[in-house]
Amino acid sequence: MSRLGASPLQVAVGHVIPLRPRPETALEVSDLVARLRVRDPVALGSFFDQYSPLVTGLLRRCLAGHEVADLRQETFLQLLASLDRIRNPHRLEAWVRSVTLNTLRTEMRRRQWRRFLPFGAPSGEDDEFEIGGTDEASHETRAALRAARRLLSRLPTDERLAFCLRHFEQLELTECAEALGCSLATVKRRLVRAEATLRSHAGEEPALAPWLPREESS
């Protein structure tokens, strides 16, 4: 077995095996963290390559708008700044998600405050999408996404994040609780409230009809 990890980097006797996608293998986690602390450029690049899809996806699903790119940048800088607070380097993904959620929480609250300011123009949350990384999404899909955003924006920040983690990121309840830094019971309560709010207002968004089974949209 190659010391590079579990990817198929092996040499069969007398044969050369082409690599499948994602050939880059992570450093040993503790080694990666140590190198990140000294801002080793190779480790920084590897870290970004490895976790950028997770961070970008999470930001994109929880928050729309032009600012996703800026928030991703801010998240990664926050990750670097909080390296010393990693308790378990072997749970790096959970830590990355947790810091991303903190960034999201701050941004959502900032957007809420901006609504009350005369110069705090709406952030474009409702009309900016990078759908699947392409511009090929149908008009119907875009309309449904806008409607879903409006629906989600009715939720308070904590409930919205809980809903995103549970239903979009498909985390277990215990993982949601860990990522949000609260108890399991709290997550359950937030989810119940969030789902009730969404159900009660789903009917107000006709564009969502294709995304809801008939009995749900009625």
Add this chain to the structure above:
Amino acid sequence: MTLEHLARRYREALPNPSKVDAQARARFLASADAEPRRWTRWPVVAMAALVVAGVITGVVLQPEQLQFRLGEGQFQSAAGVTLSASALMPVSFSDGSTFALEQGALAHLDSLDPRRPVLTLEGGAAQVAVKHHDGRVWLVRAGQWTVEVVGTRFRTAWTPSTQGLDLSMQEGLVRVSGRDGQAWLLSGGHRLIATGDLVVVDPVEASPVVEPVEAPRVVEPVETPRVAPDAGVVGLGRVVDWRALARAGRFAEANRVATGLGLERLRTTAAAPVLLELGDVQRLSDDTTGADATYTRLRSRFPRTRQASEAAFHLGRMAFDATRWAAAEAWSSTAYDEDVTGPFALEALGLALDSAVRAGQPAAAKLHAQRYLARTPDGPRAALARRILGAP
């Protein structure tokens, strides 16, 4: 009533990106040393910190200018230099890094940017030892491959004709990336072998062990030749002194010792590899007249050999450096025609192209440009070739 269907459609419409955004990556790397957003809560403090940081970065932490030297020669700071002559010319840099080309290898020093110095291995093998330096990432390029190095030792070989890369790590860590964006992290003991699109990474235990790079062996100064003037066989016993000096990078001394042995005798009796080495010693000690005579004799005594072709290449380069454009074009095109698959072929072709343009030989320039683009459309003189052909 559940919301699972909606959640699934939403998730499908906004999946995780499949590719890493290169611009975002570069942006992150560029600002990785910056403080996070909390500074923006105190704009005044942040502005003051920025000013101080700018001053420190600009004045105190100004990266040291990188220089290189051949063997024990003087340090130079000019990039855009073609390196060859293998063991005769270990290249060392002012930060302690070394780049030792193996026999027949050819490399190009593209940039001495203190943050991102760049070396391109045109063909052959090289032993690389990079000393860690904060904020400095070396780029070693070979065809479509780029090796990013912070501090490590490895051996790499590049065969342009088969697009073959062979990289053996000895210690440290490198990132190897191809043109399609795929990348590998290799640490000590790993070996990456690529041929075209096929890549394997192998535990080095299954590979030949590569000896670590050693500094050039320093030879005691030789005041006078320690051999009888009639020493018969060059390359045996104590007669190798001038060659040992050459390998230590002391070309001028090596040339003096060889001259003491009798240059004419050497040119008449030495084998082709030794003669090539002698020509290199003379060329690198700025004895262009002697080098010209040695290379020319080599070609007459050993025609149709690899060494003869390499001699033609060096004759072309010397002519180019002396702004004798027509001679440079003639020698370079000869070197190319004699060994179109050799390690110097592409460099010779590029030199022939450049020389033909400067010599005002449009027909030859056009021919070389066509050949050049056919062989290496992304080569360092590709833009010149396209301009000559009027291609976009």
